[in-house]
Amino acid sequence: QDLSLPNGTPVDTSSPASSSSLLNRLQLDDDLDGETRDLFVTVDDPKKHVCTMETYITYRVTTKTTRAEFDLPEYSVRRRYQDFDWLRIKLEESQPTHLIPPLPEKFVVKGVVDRFSEEFVETRRKALDKFLKRITDHPVLSFNEHFNVFLTAKDLNAYKKQGMALLSKMGESVKYVTGGYKLRSRPLEFAAIGEYLDTFSLKLGTIDRIAQRIIKEQLEYLVELREYGPVYSTWGGLEVELSEPLEGVSACIGNCCTALEELSEDMTEDFLPVLREYILYSESMKNVLKKRDQVQAEYEAKLEAVALKKEDRPKVPTDVEKCQDRVECFNADLKADMERWQNNKRQDFRQLLMGMADKNIQYYEKCLTAWESIIPLLQDKPETK
Amino acid sequence: MEDCLAKKMEITVSEAEKRTGRNAMNMQETYTAYLIETRAVESQSEGQCVPVDSLWRRYSEFELLRNYLSVTYPHIVVPPLPEKRADFVWHKLSADNMDPDFVERRRIGLENFLLRVASHPVLCQDKIFYSFLTQEGGWKEVVNETGFQLKADSRLKALNATFRVKNPDKRFTELKHYSDELQSVISHLLRVRARVADRLYGVYKVHGNYGRVFSEWSAIEKEMGDGLQSAGHHMDVYAASIDDILEEEEHYADQLKEYLFYAEALRAVCRKHELMQYDLEMAAQDLTSKKQQCEELATGTVRTFSLKGMTSKLFGQETPEQREAKIKVLEEQIQEGEEQLKSKNLEGRDFVKSAWADIERFKEQKNHDLKEALINYAVMQISMCKKGIQVWTNAKECFSKM
Numbered sequence: 001q002d003l004s005l006p007n008g009t010p011v012d013t014s015s016p017a018s019s020s021s022l023l024n025r026l027q028l029d030d031d032l033d034g035e036t037r038d039l040f041v042t043v044d045d046p047k048k049h050v051c052t053m054e055t056y057i058t059y060r061v062t063t064k065t066t067r068a069e070f071d072l073p074e075y076s077v078r079r080r081y082q083d084f085d086w087l088r089i090k091l092e093e094s095q096p097t098h099l100i101p102p103l104p105e106k107f108v109v110k111g112v113v114d115r116f117s118e119e120f121v122e123t124r125r126k127a128l129d130k131f132l133k134r135i136t137d138h139p140v141l142s143f144n145e146h147f148n149v150f151l152t153a154k155d156l157n158a159y160k161k162q163g164m165a166l167l168s169k170m171g172e173s174v175k176y177v178t179g180g181y182k183l184r185s186r187p188l189e190f191a192a193i194g195e196y197l198d199t200f201s202l203k204l205g206t207i208d209r210i211a212q213r214i215i216k217e218q219l220e221y222l223v224e225l226r227e228y229g230p231v232y233s234t235w236g237g238l239e240v241e242l243s244e245p246l247e248g249v250s251a252c253i254g255n256c257c258t259a260l261e262e263l264s265e266d267m268t269e270d271f272l273p274v275l276r277e278y279i280l281y282s283e284s285m286k287n288v289l290k291k292r293d294q295v296q297a298e299y300e301a302k303l304e305a306v307a308l309k310k311e312d313r314p315k316v317p318t319d320v321e322k323c324q325d326r327v328e329c330f331n332a333d334l335k336a337d338m339e340r341w342q343n344n345k346r347q348d349f350r351q352l353l354m355g356m357a358d359k360n361i362q363y364y365e366k367c368l369t370a371w372e373s374i375i376p377l378l379q380d381k382p383e384t385k
Numbered sequence: 386m387e388d389c390l391a392k393k394m395e396i397t398v399s400e401a402e403k404r405t406g407r408n409a410m411n412m413q414e415t416y417t418a419y420l421i422e423t424r425a426v427e428s429q430s431e432g433q434c435v436p437v438d439s440l441w442r443r444y445s446e447f448e449l450l451r452n453y454l455s456v457t458y459p460h461i462v463v464p465p466l467p468e469k470r471a472d473f474v475w476h477k478l479s480a481d482n483m484d485p486d487f488v489e490r491r492r493i494g495l496e497n498f499l500l501r502v503a504s505h506p507v508l509c510q511d512k513i514f515y516s517f518l519t520q521e522g523g524w525k526e527v528v529n530e531t532g533f534q535l536k537a538d539s540r541l542k543a544l545n546a547t548f549r550v551k552n553p554d555k556r557f558t559e560l561k562h563y564s565d566e567l568q569s570v571i572s573h574l575l576r577v578r579a580r581v582a583d584r585l586y587g588v589y590k591v592h593g594n595y596g597r598v599f600s601e602w603s604a605i606e607k608e609m610g611d612g613l614q615s616a617g618h619h620m621d622v623y624a625a626s627i628d629d630i631l632e633e634e635e636h637y638a639d640q641l642k643e644y645l646f647y648a649e650a651l652r653a654v655c656r657k658h659e660l661m662q663y664d665l666e667m668a669a670q671d672l673t674s675k676k677q678q679c680e681e682l683a684t685g686t687v688r689t690f691s692l693k694g695m696t697s698k699l700f701g702q703e704t705p706e707q708r709e710a711k712i713k714v715l716e717e718q719i720q721e722g723e724e725q726l727k728s729k730n731l732e733g734r735d736f737v738k739s740a741w742a743d744i745e746r747f748k749e750q751k752n753h754d755l756k757e758a759l760i761n762y763a764v765m766q767i768s769m770c771k772k773g774i775q776v777w778t779n780a781k782e783c784f785s786k787m
Contacts, residue, residue, distance in 0.1 A: 196605055203602040210594045217591055221584035228577045235570045238563060241752045245759050252763075346609050350787040353616070357781035361774055368770035371763050378760045 040064045041136045041151065043129035046121045047078075056080050057121055059128060063151045069143060075152050081106070083156055084128055090146040091135070092284075096291055097333035098141060099341055101134035102280035103127070104273065119265075123273050130277070134344070140333070181297030187331070193338055194289050201282035208275045211267060218264050222257060229253035248374040259366035266359045274352050278345070285341070292330045299323035390509035391500060395424040396518065398496035401488045402441070417488055418443050419495055423518050440521045444469070447495060449528055450517050454508060455650075456533045459657040460740035461508060462747040464501035465646030467494025473572075473638065475579040475586070475631075486632075490639060497643070507743070543656050546663035553662045554737055560744065561655035568648040571641055578638060582631050593624030612787035619780040626776070630769050637765065640758040644751060651747070654740050661736055665729045672722040679715040682708055 045060035063075040084103055091100045104127035114120060135141045153159050186194075229250045236246030302320045390396075400420040408414045418441040425435055447466055455463045471487050481487065499518070502508045513531065516524055599617030603610040 199605050200602075203598055203605075206598045207595070207602075210591065210598065213591050213594075214588065217584065217587040221581070221588055224577060224581045224584050228574075228581050231570060231574045231577060235567075235574065238566050238570060239752075242755055245756055249759055249763070346787060349609065350612075350784060353784040353787070354781050357777045357784060360777040361781065364770045364773035364777070368767060368774070371766045371770065375760065375763055375767075378756060378763060 038066045039136050039142060041132045043125055043132060046125055048116060055116070057116065057124075059125055061132065061151060069148060070152065072152075077151065077154065077156075079150070079156065081124070081128075083150065084131065086156075086160060087146060087150045088131075091141060091144060094144060094146060095141060096288070097330040098138070099281075099285050099288055099334075099337040100141070101131050102277055102284055103131055104277065105280075119269055123269050126270075127273060127277060137344075138337075138340070181294060181301045183293045183297040184300050186293060186296075189335070190289060190292065190331075194286065197282045197286050197289075201279050204275055204279050204282070208272065208279070211272055211275065215264050215267055218260060222260050222264070225253060225257050225260070229257065244380070245374075245378045248377045252370045252374050255370040256367045259363050259370075262366075263359055263363040267356070270359075271352065271356055274348070278348070281341075288334065292334055295323070295330050296327050299327045389504050389506055390515070391504040393426055394503065394518075395422075395426055396496070396499050396503055397422045398492050398499065399439075401492045403483070404443075415483070416443050416445075417483070417491075419492060421499070421518060438519060440519075442517070444491075444495075446517070446525070447498065449525065450514065451498075452537075453513055453528050453531065453533050454502070454511065455653060456537045457511070457513075457531075458507060460654060460736050461505070461743050462647065462650045462654055463508070464498055464505070465643060465650055466498055467491050467639070468642060468646070473575040473579050473642070475582040486635075490635065494639065494643075506746075538657070538660055543660055546660040547656065550659045550663040551666055553659050556741065557655045557658045557737075561652055561659075564648040564651040564655065567651075568645060571645040571648070575638060575641060575645070578634075582634060586627055586631060589624050589627035591624075592620050596621040596624070609787045612783045612785075615786075616780045616783035619776050619783065623773075623776045623780075626772055630765070630772075633765055634762075637758060637762045640754070640761075644755065647747075647751070651744070654744065658736060658740065661729075661733050665726070665733050668722065668726050668729055672719065672726055675715055675719050675722060679712055679719060682712050682715070 040063070042062045043059050044062070046057050047059075048055065048057055058078040058080045061075075061077050061079050063070070065073060081103075085106065088100060088103055091098075104124055135144075135147055141147065149159050150156065229252075232246045232250035232253070236243045236250065239246060299320070302323050306317060306320055398419050399422050402418050402420070403415060404418045405413060405415050420439055420441055422437050422439045424437045444466075451463060451466055454461075467490070470482060471484070502514055508514060513528055516527060520527070596617040599613045599620065603613035603617070606613065
C-alpha cells in the first residue's frame, strides 16, 4: 500500500493536531455570535491507497470536543469521499427540514482532470473540510447521531450496514410522503426565498463563466509572454552595450510569467470551487423548499378532506394535527436555517471576493517589484561599471 | 555639432490634413499633407516674437528627400522614414492609412525624421534639405535638377556585387550580418508584442463583465448589495484602463520600428562599400588582363587562352601594323586604367573612413536611444502595475464592506 501522494512526496504522518494549533486555525473562522465552541473538526492529511480492486484517497478527520454526546475528548479517523457522501444522505434523510451543506462533485466531468493530482486532492480536501465545519456550526445538525458516528467510528462500514437494518426495524418515518398534493398558496417568505435562490444561482453561474473566461484569456496571454521574453534575450546576444539591459528585460518578463501562472492557479484552485459549491448549495436548498411545499400541501389536503366531511363535532383528527405540527416545524427550521445561511453566505463571499482581489494585488506587486528592480540596471552608464 | 541645423532652427511637423487632388494619371486621389513649421532660434531677446515659417508637404515628398540624401551621401547612415503602411498591428489598431491614430503617429515619425537629419553633422548642411524645409514651391524640380537619380546604383548591380565581391572590408561584412540579424530580431519582437497586446486587451475587457453581473446580483441582496455594486464599478474602471495603456505602448513600438528601418539604412552603406569594392576589383582585374594582352602582343607569346588568340591562330596572324596599333590602344587604356584604379582606391579608402566614422556615431546614438526606449517601457509597465494595484485595492475595500 502506498502511503504517499501521487507525485512521490511522502505524506506528513505527524500526530493529530494539538488543541492549540487547531484552535489557531479555527480562530480564522468567524465566531458564532460569541457562542463558546465545544466541537472542532478538521479534515487533512490525504493519503492514497492502492488496493487490488481500486485506488482511492482517504482523509484524516480529527475531532476535539467537550460535548457529553462524545465518549472521548479527541478522535482521529480516516474517511474517504463515499463516507462523506453517505453522511450527507443520512443527514438529508434524518433532518429533512434543514439545509444540508453541499459536497464537492463526486465525478469530475470537465476535461482530463487527474483525480490523484496534488491540486485536485487539495481542492477536494478543502471542500470536505468546509462541509464538516458547516455541519459542526449548525445547532441541530451537529448533534445528529450519524454525524457523531462519522466522526468517531473506527469501522464506519459496519455501522453503515447496521444502520440500514436499524432503519427498517425502527421504522423511522423520515421519508416524507411526496405524494402529488397540490399546494394552494405558498407563504410569501418562502416564495421570496425560492425566487432569490433562482436568481442567486443564475448570477453565480455567470460569475463562474466569467472567471473561467478570464483564466483562459490569462493563459493565452501567458503563452505569448513566454515567447516575448526570450526574444529580448536573443537581441541581447547581438549587442554589446545593450546586452545587459536587454537580458534584464527578458528576465523581468520571465518573472511576470511566473507571477501570472501563480495567479491563474490560485483562481482555479481557490475561487472556482467555492462558487460551484454555492451553486450546489442552492440546488439542494431548492429541493428542501419543494419538500416543505409538499408537507404543507399534504396538510392542506387532509384539512380540506376533514372540512368536507362536515361532522357534528369538528374534532381535528390526530393525523391532521400531526401534519400541522410538521408544517410548523418545517417552516421554523427552514427560516432559522435560511437566516444562518444568509449570514454565512455573506461572510463566505466577502472572504472569497476579498481573496480574489488580494491575489490580483499580489500578482501586480510581484510584477511591479520585477520592473522596478531593473530600472537601475537600464540606467547604468558603462563608465560606472 | 555646433553647426548643425537643429541648434539654429526649431522644426516641427505640427499638423496633418486630408487633401484631395489629381495624381499623375489625372485620377482623383486622397492623401494626407503635413505642415512643417520652422522658426529661427536666435538669441531670445525680451519679448521678441520670432515669426514662424510654414509649408505643407506630403509623404511622397519626404520619400523623395530621403532618396536624394541616400544617393548623395552613400557613406552616411541616413535616418529612416516612418512606415508607409501600418504594419505589426494588433487587432484593435487600424491598418488604414487614413486612420487618425495612424496619421498622428506618422506625423510624429516625420517630425522625428526631420530632427534626425537636422542634427546630423553632415546631412544638416545639405541645401536641398534646407529648401525642403523652407521653399514652398518648385522644390521637386530643384531636387530632380540635381540629377541624383542618375547617380543611384541599380539594385541588380548591387546584388551582383554582393555575391561576387572577393575582398570586402571585414568590418562591413560583420556589420551587414549584424544589420540582418537586428532586422530579424526586431521584426520578431514587434510581431510578438502585437500578439501580447491583443491578449492583454482580452484579459482586461472580460473583467468588465464582472461589473454588470455584480450590479445585477446586488439587486437581490440586502447587506451585500452596496459592496458588490461599488466593486463592480471598479471592475469597469479596470476594463477601461487598458485602452490608454496600450496606446502608450504604441510609442514604444514606434521607437523599435525606427531602428528596424535604421537596420536597412546600415545595410545600404555596407552594400555601397561592396559595390565600390567590387568595382575596384573589376577595374584591377581588367587592368591586369589588359597588361597581359599587351605583353602577349608585344612578345608574341600566348600565355593565356583567349578567343582572339585562337581565332588569330586559326585565321592567320595580323599584320605588324595592326599589332602596333593594338598595342598603342592598349597602352593608352592601361594608363587610363591605372589612373582610374588609383582614384578608385582613394575613393574606396575615403569611403571606408568616412562611412566608419558615421557608423560609430550611429552606434552611440542607437545605444543611447534604445536604452531610453527600454527605460520608458519599464516605466510604462510600472505605471500599469500601480494602476492594477490601485483598482484591486479599491475593489477589495468594497468587498470588505459586504
